[in-house]
Amino acid sequence: MTLTRRKFLALTAGGAAAASGLTGCGSRSSLGAPDELSLWAWTGSVNDDLVAQAAQGIPGAPGKKISLTRIGGDYKTKLLTSLAGKSLVPDIVGLNDDVATYFPNADQFLDLHELGADKFKGDFLEWKWKLGITPENRMMAYPMDTGPTALFYRRDVFEKAGLPTEPADVAAAAPEWDDFIALGKKLKQAVPGSAITDNITSLYQYALAQLPKRYMTPDGAYIGDGDHIKQAWDLAVRVVKEGLSANAQDGSTDANAVVTNGRLVAFVGAVWWAQLGPKNAAPKTKGLWRVTPAPGGPGNRGGSFLAITKYCKDPEAAFAFITWLESAKNQAQSFLDPVLFPSTPASYDDPRMTGPDPFFGGQRIVDVFADSAKKYPGTYFSPYDSIIGDPIKAELVNIEIGSKTSEQAWRDAQKLVDRELTRVGAI
C-alpha cells in the first residue's frame, strides 16, 4: 500500500517535472522545427502560392522551409504577447502600417542593415523604405505593400450631373480639394443624397495621407497642433458642413451600405479600397467606376512590413526569404492575390498588373496608383502617431454628429493629446 502510494507520488512528481521541462521555462527559442522558419501574418497579407513554394524550401537558403501561421483576430496583441513571453517567438513577423509603434522596442528585431538590406534599397520606393528605419538608423522592417491614394468616382453619376466623365478630364477639373468640394456640390444638386466621403475621419485621414509631415518630427517634437494638421481638420469639417459626407462611421454596416446603394459617388481612397469598397459592397456597379489622380496630390495610406525577430534561428535564411517574397516579380504576383500594391516600382510594368480592370470599365487603374506611389513625397510616422491620431479622430466624429463645434473639438483634442503624450513620456 505504502509502496504504491510512493510510486504514484514519484510518478506525479516526475510527470510535473517533465511538463515544466517541455514548456521550456526561461529558454530563448523561436517557434518551430530546426529547419523551419516560422512566419506570422494576418489573413490576406501574403500570396498563398508563394508561401506554399517557400514551405517546400526557401529559394536561396537550401534545406530551410517556411511555416506560415495565419493569425486571426487581434494580431498585434498576439504578437506582443509572444514577444513578452521571450519564448517560442516566430522567426519572421508581418507588421502593419503602425510599424513605428514598435520603434521603442526595435531591439526585439534584427537590424536588416547588418544582413545586407542596402543591396536591395534601389528596388524599392524610397519613402516606403524609410518608413521601416528608426530615427536611430536601425532598419527594423522590410517593405511589403503600399497604399497609394487616388480618386474613385462613378462615371454614370458624373455624366448625369453634366460633369466631365473621362479620368483625365475629372483630374483636370479637380486638382485641389476646393475644386473637389465644388464638384461635390454639383453632384449633390443633380443627384440628391450624393456624398464625396463616407464620414469625416475618412476625409481627414486621406487629406493627412498626402502631407509630408504628420504628428511628430523625427527628433520627437510634437507638431500635431500645427497649421498642416489644422488645415486637414478644417477641410474635413467643411465637407461635412456642405452636407457632402454620408455620416456613415467607420466599421458600421452603414459604411458598406453607402457604397452599395450608390450614395457615395466619389471618394478619395487608397488602392485597397477598390476591393473593400465597390467590388465587395457594390458588385452591381461593375463597369461604372473610374479612378483618377486625387485632388490635393498623391498620397499613401496603409501598407505593411516584414521583420525578423531577434529570436530567429537562421537570420540569413529568413532574410533570403523576405527579399525573395518582396522581389518585384513576386510582389506583382501578390497584387493579383490578395491585392497587395507593390512597393517595388519595377512591378508596375509587369504584364500581370497592367491589364485592364473590367470593374473599372477596362481602365488600367494600376497606372493611376503607380503614379501616385512614385510621386508621393513620403512622411515620418512616430511611435506615438496612433496615440495622437485617436483623440483627434474621435473629436472629429463629435463634430460630424453635431455634439461639438469645430473650435471646441479642436481644443479638446489637443488637450487630450497633451495628456496622453505626457503620460507616455513622449513630451
Place this chain on the structure above:
Amino acid sequence: MAVSDALRPTATVSTTQDTDPSKRPNRFRQALPQYAAVSPFFVLFAIFGAFPVFFSIWLSFHSWDGIGQMTWVGLEQYSYLLTDPTFWKSITNTLIIWVISTVPMLLLALIIANALHNATRFRSFYRIAYFIPNITSVVAVTMVFGSIFSNNFGLLNAFMTSVGLDKIEWLSQPWGIKVAIATIVAWRWTGYNAIIFLAGLQAISSDIYEAAKVDGASPRQQFWQITVPLLRPVILFTTVTSTIGGLQIFTESQVLFGSSGAIGGPGDGGLTIVSYLYDNAFGSNQFGYGAAIGWALFVLIVLFSIINWRLIGGSDDERLTKRAARRVQRKIAAEQTAAGTAGKESTDAH
C-alpha cells in the same frame, strides 16, 4: 451522529499516535494522494486564476508597453485614473446602460415568468423559445442589432419612416448608442432571467394562492402581495448577476465600434469600463493603466453588490435580529474578559 460515535475510538488512537513525534509526517503522507487528486484544479487555478489576479496588482504600479522594461511608477496610474475624464465618462456610460437594460429586463422577465407559469399549452416550447437568445452568440446578435439600428439603412429607421416618424441616427448619438446596447443586453438576458424567475415561482406552494383566492384576492394582489415577496431571494440573485454582468459590458461596443478605431463609438457614447480597459491595455499597450482600470472596476462591483444586497437581501427584521444577536454576543464577551482581567476595566469600557 452515529458515524462520529463509531469513529471515536479510532480518533483517540490517532491522537495517542500523534504525541509520538516520529509518527507525525506519516499523517501528511497518508493524505497526499487526496491532495494530489484535487491538485489539478488548484494548479490550473493558481496559474490561470490567482497568478494573473496578483500580477495585475503588481502591474498596476508600473508603466509597461508589453515588450520593454516595466518601470515602477507607484500610484501614478491610479492618480491619473482619478483625474481622467474619459474614465469617469466610461463609468457613467456603463451605469446608464446598466440601468436602462436591467430595470426593464427584470420587470419584463418577471411578467414573462408569470405568464409561463400560468401557461397551459406548449409550455416547454415557450421556455425554450425564451431561453434561446441567451445561448446565441453575442457577436452574431450584436451584428444583427447593428444592422437594425444602423443610421442610414437600418430596419428600425426604415420602419420609423414608414409610419411617418423622423429617422434617428441611433449609432451616432451618444444616447442612441446606449439604447442600442441596452436593447441587445436586454434581448439576450430577459429569457434567462425569466427562466430563473419561473423556477422560483414553481417553488411557491399553490396552497398560499388558493388561500388568497378564498380570501378574495385579485390576481394583481396575488402577484404583488404573494409572488414578489416570496421571490425575493430569486430577485436578489438575478439583480446581483445582472449587476456584475452589466458592469462588465464589453462585447457589444467592441463589435459595434471596435473596427472603427474608436472603441466607444461616436462621442464615446458606448465606451464602457471594460472597453476602456481593453482599449488602453491592448489598443495603446498601456498595460499598467489597463490593470489599474481593472482594479477600479473591481472596487465598483464590490460596492454595487453590497448596495444590492443591502437593498434587496434579507428583510429588515432579519438584519435587526442579526445585529441584536451580535450585540448580545459582544456584551457576553466583554463581560467574560472583564471578569477575567479585573485590573483592566478601563480598557473594556470601550
